[in-house]
Every structure is written in C-alpha cells, then in structure tokens.
Amino acid sequence: MNNDLRIYLNKRISVLPEWLADHSYRTAKLAMKLAKYYKEDTQKCELAALSHDIVKHYDNKDLLEIVSKQNIDCLDFEIKNPNVLHGPVASHYIQNYLDDTVIFESVRWHTSGHYTFNNISKIVFLSDKVEPYKVTNRPELNQVKKLVLDDLDQSIIKYFDIQFDYLETRKIQIHPESIKFYESLI
Ligand SMILES: [Fe+2]
Numbered sequence: 256m257n258n259d260l261r262i263y264l265n266k267r268i269s270v271l272p273e274w275l276a277d278h279s280y281r282t283a284k285l286a287m288k289l290a291k292y293y294k295e296d297t298q299k300c301e302l303a304a305l306s307h308d309i310v311k312h313y314d315n316k317d318l319l320e321i322v323s324k325q326n327i328d329c330l331d332f333e334i335k336n337p338n339v340l341h342g343p344v345a346s347h348y349i350q351n352y353l354d355d356t357v358i359f360e361s362v363r364w365h366t367s368g369h370y371t372f373n374n375i376s377k378i379v380f381l382s383d384k385v386e387p388y389k390v391t392n393r394p395e396l397n398q399v400k401k402l403v404l405d406d407l408d409q410s411i412i413k414y415f416d417i418q419f420d421y422l423e424t425r426k427i428q429i430h431p432e433s434i435k436f437y438e439s440l441i
C-alpha cells in the first residue's frame with residue numbers, strides 16, 4: 256500500500272512547480288527527523304509530508320469545482336476561504352492508497368491543525384510550518400523551531416500565538432479548527 260502511494264506521489268511531485276516540490280521535500284526531511292527523534296513512524300510522517308501540498312498550486316476555482324464534483328466533505332469556512340481546500344482535496348486524492356487514517360488526517364487538516372491530532376499529525380503540521388525556508392522567510396518562527404525538540408504541544412501553541420497575531424494584523428479570519436486545536440492544547 257505504502258509503495259503504491261509512493262509511486263503515486265512521485266508522479267504528482269514530478270509535475271509540481273519547483274518551489275512547491277522543494278517545500279514538500281524540505282517538509283518531509285524535517286518530518287522524518289522529528290519522527291526519529293520522537294520515535295514515531297518515519298515512513299508515515301514522510302508520506303504525509305510529501306502528500307500535503309500536492310494540489311496547493313491549483314487555483315481556488317478548480318479546488319471548489321473538485322470539492323463539489325467529488326463530494327468532498329468541507330466546512331463552510333473552507334468553502335468561503337478556498338485557499339485552504341488544498342488539504343481536503345489532497346487527502347481525497349490519496350485516500351485509496353492508505354491503510355489507516357493517520358496520513359489522511361495529517362493531510363486533511365495540515366493548514367489548520369485539528370484537536371484530534373496524534374504525534375504523527377503534529378509532526379507533519381509543525382514540519383510544514385518550520386521547514387528551513389519558512390523560518391528564513393519569517394524569522395519569528397525560530398521561536399517555534401526552538402521548541403520543537405522540547406515539546407510538540409508547546410511548539411504548536413507558540414506557532415498559534417504567532418500566527419493568530421499575524422492573521423489578525425492582516426484582518427484574515429482564523430480557521431475555526433485552529434482555535435479548537437489551540438484551546439485543546441493550552
Ligand atoms: Fe498547505
């Protein structure tokens with residue numbers, strides 16, 4: 256099963272814009288490092304990280320069309336903010352290659368996070384947020400990165416403290432699942 260997913264992902268990643276393929280590989284590299292450190296399943300972390308952004312380059316109109324045609328279950332917030340639909344759509348595309356729900360959940364909720372996340376999903380979530388390029392681009396994320404080897408939950412709390420401020424300053428609405436997730440951790 257994992258091998259079929261790997262073959263599928265190789266195909267998908269080979270047609271991604273270079274910046275996005277590079278981000279996916281950096282996310283997977285960090286996810287594997289953290290998985291080893293926390294003694295979690297490195298393969299699941301890697302595959303979820305490689306899957307998470309396979310349709311991030313799709314435009315909002317295409318994402319909305321796929322969600323509607325494939326009947327993908329989404330929140331009202333996500334339909335109104337279609338840039339976050341690339342998670343639900345990516346998880347839909349990989350679901351037939353999966354033999355458990357962990358990779359699916361990690362990919363489905365990678366933008367917002369989710370209060371049901373286990374360590375694998377938390378590792379994938381954080382790896383996406385603090386892979387080296389993102390930290391270079393937003394140095395305040397170094398505070399998150401510093402905590403990542405101490406405690407996954409504290410690192411996620413720090414990320415949301417920074418991200419909620421960032422979104423509020425830009426008058427961008429916060430994903431309701433991020434709030435639920437944050438409240439479950441504090
Ligand atoms: Fe994403």
Ligand SMILES: [Fe+2]
Pocket residue numbers: 278282307308383
């Ligand atoms: Fe990403």
